[in-house]
Amino acid sequence: MKKLGGKVLFLDKDDINTDELIPAKYLNEDSKKALGPYCLEDLSAPGFDRARDLPGKGAIVSRANFGCGSSREHAPWALEANGINVVVAESFARIFRRNMYNCGMVAAELPKAVIEELFSRFSGQETVMELDAEKGEILFSSTRAGILKLPLSIGEFELAMVRSGGWVEFAAKRY
Template identity: 65%
Template sequence: MKQFGGKLLFLDRSDINTDEIIPAKYLTEISKEALKPYCLEDLKLPDFDAKRDLAGKSAILTRGNFGCGSSREHAPWALEVNGINLVIAESFARIFRQNMYNCGMLAIELPPAQIDEIFSSFKSLETEVSVDLNGSMLQFTAPGHAPYRAAFRLTEFEAALVKSGGWVQFAAERY
């Protein structure tokens, strides 16, 4: 099973689409590794630079409707090859969310009030998030700041996909 959590990248915007996660012009690449340098290159946020800000991060906190737009596995792949295997948001586009689980990654939804609280408490700090998958709990920590805990829910099937490492491994174990 993959390790989840680590340094948190704050993307304070709703409706980040799959073209912003990985531009369509790179969909001809034949390996996940080839997508790596282009992840989030078209994302427009004040003071955001994908090359600088993505480095060393392994989780994203964002707003609603993350992964909207075209349905493509390349978007989760581009995140995964950059070390991101956890996205926490108010909501996800349905197909993007399922593609995350199919790849053995976590797409965790939290209520907007909790997302607001985490942004306001931690956005300006070097923040890490840890995941207790069996206890369905996230913990956000930053130096000099009290930890913040948030419960989440996964369906039994989502948890099984994540624990197996994705759909291909899940199917190989059972069929």
């Protein structure tokens, strides 16, 4: 299974929508990679400076209803083009969540109090997340705040998607 996670981008805002993840004017691009430079272009979130904060990240931690709005799978693709393959949030919009797993990426829910703890303990520091889908475990660490290991409940379907690399690989054989 591919490595999941990396350096964490904290986005302290509810309802981050897919227009913010990738504006519609770039939906005329014909490749997933071409979306990379425009990811999060229109996002305004407390403390977020795109040029400073996006490069080199592998994971996002955010708040409630992440990925709402348009069904565009360009949103996970734009994240993937920037090396991000995990989003951890209090909750997700249905289509975005499914799109992430359909691409073999992870959209993991954690309770509000845990998300709050992650923000208060780790945001503003260089934090690394490692996610082990098989073991059902997420690890956060930073030099100053130490290590926090959390259980992750991942469904059978979601695990199968992460293992197989996505829905096309799974469904094209089965149906």
